Amino acid sequence: MRIDAHKVLMNSPNDVSALDRMIADGTVDPREIVAVIGKTEGNGGANDFTRGFATLSFALLIARHLGTSSDAVLKRVAFVWSGGTEGVLSPHATVFTRSEAAPAGAKRLALGIAVTRDLAAEEVGTMAEVHVVAEAVRHAQAEAGIVDAADVHYVQVKGPLLTPAMIAEARARGARLVTTDPNGSKPYARGATALGVALALGEVEEDALGDDVIARDMDLYTTVANTSAGGELKNCEILLFGNAPTAGGDLAIGHAVLADVVDAAAVARAAASAGGTTADIVSIFAKAEAPPGGVLRGRRTTMLSDADINYERHARASLGAVIASVTGDSAIFVSGGTEHQCAPGEAPIAAIVRVGTA
Template sequence: MRVGVHKVKMGNPGDVSDLKRQIEEGSIKPHEIVAMIGKTEGNGGANDFTRGFATQSLSLLLAPYLDLSPDAVAKRIAFVWSGGTEGVLSPHTTVFTRSEAEPATGKRLAIGIAMTRDFLPEEVGTMAEVREVAAAVRIALEEAGIDDPRDVHYVQVKGPLLTPALVTDAESRGAKLVTNDPNGSKPYARGATALGVAVALGEVDEADLSDDAIAKRMDLYSSVANTSAGGELRNCEILLFGNSSKAGGDLRIGHAVLKDVVDGDAVRAAIANAVGDDADPAVALDRVKAIFAKAEAPVGGMLRGSRTTMLSDADIHYERHARAALGAVITSITGDAKIFVSGGTEHQCKPGEAPIAAIVQV
């Protein structure tokens, strides 16, 4: 396996011109595309339709190249979107390709992809979702050729949240939901999928979990999960990234934990971890191919002894504040604003902390 990583600019959620250019130039081969992870300029909420629009637009572009219908393209390729490009964050997508290659000397970047079944509304944010995601992560781990869970550095999960239509459906059947608030379902949805990752990788014992623990027991978490929820999905898509001795190519991935949204040292640590823990991250900056991170408001609104208004601002949700802040910090270090920064860290690192992963060329 050889994994390729390609950044694609997007002028709007329907703009496919840069991907088309890279395909026509031969740098991206459509038949090798297995996944995309991107940012759109939507609001990131339950009514953010830019994510579905972006998937539709890219599927329409790729359909003739792959001789498939647009719907079949969306089933063949895992599309993961996060809405919200506040501050300097640039709308884009990262295209992942996979091809045959002989194993390299040393471990190299590998990717495993798996999907869960569709969930009923009453299953979103519950142990049913935790268990299904855990099973899918194990499948992705095997597909990636990774034997040791410690070689996993980033697991991206995109799953469903509750929409008004799904809430109405459940209520008509007398089914109990984790909440009747669509936007309020995001912490449960993100939390359940993160705990699924934690269970599969041995970070959390399933015996310690229950429906009541989801979005409440924040001492239970994964350090490598990065989860999002959207109304455009009914199932969960799992993209697992790690380093495998069975993979070829010249890319590696590493991760670190952000202590807060201005933790530049953690950005450098993730880069160094990808190249090798003894590497000088300053030297490796020009080798960075992609950065993926979560952003969280500081606990109690206090950032290194100073009060912030992230948690008390009635006009701008804290996730938008946090994404903008972290995006600026990462961009100031790497010089590239085409980075994936998503909000909401339920069961993704300790409260106030957040995961960050870096893919580099070695």
Template sequence: MMRQARVHRLATKAPDDVSALRQAIEAGHIDPRGIVAILGKTEGNGCVNDFTRAFAVSALRSALADHLEPESVSRIAYVMSGGTEGALSPHLVVLERGTAEPSSSPALAIGSAQTGDITPEAIGRLDQVEMVADGVRRAMADAGIANPADIHFVQIKCPLLTGERMAEADRRGASIATRDTLKSMGLSRGASALGVAVALGELSIEDIPEAAIGNRFDLFSARASTSAGVELLNHEIVVLGMSANWCGPLMIDHAVMADGIDIEPVRAALKRVGFVADGQLSEAERPRLAALLAKAEPSSSGSLRGARHTMLDDSDIAATRHARAFVGGVLASLVGTSEIFVSGGAEHQGPNGGGPVAIIAERKEGVFA
């Protein structure tokens, strides 16, 4: 027997809607004992006060508690990304692993790890970079992947600063990277992404001065996707790659968008996993697409291919919300579905104004044979 990855995309009607997950478990389509991670898009604002993320995690934990012991419920990574602006559709992506008779290989491999809790003063600093790098290495070991080149995407949920957490640091006389809670989200995402870059050999820790975090966007990982939330103090890490030690019909590839309309690298990745992708995916092809994961970020220059954008100047709507809607529309037009996981805030995740994209798909005959 070999390990096999399974991916289930489930629509949700509200942040606490776990009916599709319950039905899939009851029908035997999902074995809760094999769930490694659940990624979710929730219809909040994606900012510090987006409690739809914690609401969704609470509902998921409660549903799984009917089937698993408490420690098993806690080992699952719950990566909720708030914000379904535009036509992005709220949904869950359940990542499961089990065993099967040897079949097509190499195949999608999934690994996970969790770090210990981070102190408020370490958020957005090199201590966080090193903590995440260690966690990514452990997640790779969990997946049985030794070569960083075989990793196509690393999804991380990381913490942020709140007023209470800042006050706790103040009581101990510890200095923090920022007193702006919204800015702390970006610093945490950025430091976590740089931790991925270190673990995958894209950068060395010596390449990263602490002052570069949140400032030097020429330093980035091409395979990191990080999302910050108020609902945790540790880091939940999921690695997705290809391994000859795993079998099954699923495969993964990735692309890097240079900006929000750089669709050709994504089209090329779709072709590498066997889609025609000359235009929008056909209705016949779409069922093969198990999941599309992406990052979105407005360019800090204030322009896109020489044309001015106003995402950074809107005092009413956070720039990350504009970027999610914009990139979500671009990608949806290519794959023909709005059930895509687009996470805003791509600090050090791909080039400035762009971001990584991962495609998980069922293997087409003759592809990676």
């Protein structure tokens, strides 16, 4: 199989004109679209409705080209959106297609997709979520044809947070929740899905996990997950990227660890991990985190003390500018919140590069 990545720019959350043109000129075959990962210009919070708006807009476009319904598209295409394009970050989407191709003769980009069952409100941010995500990650790895976990370089997970409606319904049943604050549920939700990735890939042991460590013991983590939580879905969608000998095409993926939000050298390390250079980068996916205690390389910042702007927005803007300064491209997937995604203060970064045919 061959995985291709097509970056499309967006002038608004419902702007699908770039993909429409690519389908019309034959660059993208709508029958081969399997996933869309993108950034919208919402606030990234519990009330960020740009993500659902974008999903519907893309689903309607693809449905029109396929002569089917948007519901049918939502069953065949995985959509993952992260809100918040602060600073120089540009709203965009990366559209992934899968087609038949002979193996390239070297390990090339492979993609596995899995979807969990719907989660009850009381399962969000708990070991129940960890386990269902771990099972889905294992399924996605098998689908991608990746045998060695070391060849997995990026796992994107989007899962639910606790919306007011979910909280009210759970309370009516007398269910116990990790929190009754919708925005406050994001760390638990992101943390549980990240630990699910870590468990599936052997980065943490089962006996080290429990409800009491989620979003608390940050010494337990994965280095390849990028997890988000939103109110637009009730299940978890997993997109697992790695390199497999059975894959075709001219793309490969690698990853690195950002020491902090100004670690520009990590961009080159991620590209090199895939066998390329920064000039070969097709797409970048990264997490942004405020420095521990708000102190960045000995200098105080206001990321964690600003009452007006959430730290995630500060961090996304900072990292977006740093990466764009290296690549010259501000259409970058940068999301906030790194619970159990690398060691405290650090964050994951993955790069898809064009390496040519073997």
